[in-house]
Amino acid sequence: QVPSTLAGALRLAAEQAEAIEQQSKLIEQQKPAVEFVDRFVNIKSSKSITEVAKILGVGQREFFEWLAEKKIIYKRSDNWLPASTYAKYFDVKIKQVSETKEVSQSRFIPAGIVWVAGKWTKEKTQLSLGL
DSSP, X not given: OOOSSHHHHHHHHHHHHHHHHHHHHHHHHHHHHHHHHHHTTTOOXXXXXXXXXXXXXXXXXXXXXXXXXXXXXXXXXXXXXXXXXXXXXXXXXXXXXXXXXXXXXXXXXXXXXXXXXXXXXXXXXXXXHTO
């Protein structure tokens, strides 16, 4: 709707200016994250969840908890596995350690590293901005 009064037009202009300022702040804060993610576009091998946590500069426990909270991974027996929705970002290695026991390791593929790094940094940036 187009405002019909000068006060309405000024209010709309102020609201738009505030929105633009917030977006500019968000873009500025995300620049390091975007540069960080760009560094991983050319990663050629998969990385364990622990390795990705180190790359992101976050504690292993916090990262696992965040992944579980977002339902990206879940725990079955002693193994962390990707939820089916996010399986495309993982390579799951399964090793038979005995006749009755398997051990699996979920590893982010290169595209998964880029995806999760972007998701992690976006969420943390939004939290820091109070959005």
